[in-house]
Amino acid sequence: MHIISTLCGRRGSAVAAIATVALSLAACTSGPANGDTTADGIGLVKSGKLTVCTKLPYKPFEFQDNGKVVGFDVDLMDLFAKDLKVERETVDIDFQQIWSGAAFAARKCDLGASGITITQARQKTVAFSDPYFDSTQALIVPSGSAATDLAALKGKKVGVITDTTGQEYAKKYAGEKGYTVVVFEDHALMMNAVKAGNVDAVIDDNGVARDFTRSNPDTKVVTEFDTGEQYGVAAKKDDPNATKLLGRLNAVIGKAKSDGTYGRIYEKWMAAKWTSK
Structure with a gap:
């Protein structure tokens, strides 16, 4: 309990302590595992919002323009939020907090979208969507x-x-x-x-x-x-609700690629044509 209470008040910086930090942050939170749900039964940390953690700035994927968070990842998350019939809310947070899983354990966000390359090491701490961007x-x-x-x-x-x-x-x-x-x-x-x-x-x-x-x-x-490399959207690992959330996201992005929406978003931010592989 002493270790947990100490970590609740401060963020550890050593990479070797990442797993401990994530577990400790989970212990710091209370309440139900998920907040209000959408009509399709997917839990969200905030009622009526898709909360997305990112690390700013990372232009053209996520950055601030006249006080508004915009970018390639942001447009994809807005597309997903619209499908869920909720609003997208962005939380600027240390990158390590996203890929370590600590942000999800602390229920700071539903998803992490921050130009995150899928790696074997990160797959041990978070769940990923299907790859959505080649890098x-x-x-x-x-x-x-x-x-x-x-x-x-x-x-x-x-x-x-x-x-x-x-x-x-x-x-x-x-x-x-x-x-x-x-x-x-x-x-x-x-x-x-x-x-x-x-x-x-x-x-x-x-x-x-x-x-x-x-x-x-x-x-x-x-x-x-x-x-x-390929980018993926991150979520809480080994969590049934996160699995449903990522499954829905995969379907939305898949549809966007087939109907031309993804291509238009890609061209908008990358100043180049997207070619389906």
Whole structure:
């Protein structure tokens, strides 16, 4: 009980303690497992709302524009909320709280949509929807840089965002290529660092990287790495209600892909045509 009461008042930071944090947060909550239900019997943490956890900013997937949260993921969640006949509400939260499952254990949200790559490690802590977006890693440098790959960054600094697949990729090759990995807490801090010359390059998901360089011509994407990643929407693991929620979401996104809605959302935010595979 002492461990639980301590964790209720503060968030642990060590990755090794993630499972403990999630379980402790669950113990901190009280009340029914789910709030009011939709007509189809799916429980939600707030009556009349689909509550979605995300980490801002991560343009073009989720970011604020004139005080309003918008983006690719947001449009998909709005589509799902409309199908459930509820409103979408976004909660900005640490990324680790989403993929660790802690946010769901604490009933802070129904789903997590934040450009989350599906990995074996994350599948141990959360349940995922079907993949809804294909992604890979990209290398971004200042526009005047001569670097075209990781080998050209020997002795240089490469920025990454904490707890991301970009960080994993950069760490994997750091010793071989001879660069130093610099970890940032969020996307905005990392991108400002490469613009200011505080790091020589950054590694980030290609969709985000290409959106950033379109708006910042003093930076450029010089290469992409074939990591074969896919994004999924996260929910509470081993939970029957979450399973129903994700099943319904899969059906909504599947329909959107077949009727052209997904393609229109993709083109809106990615400035490119979506091609069904």
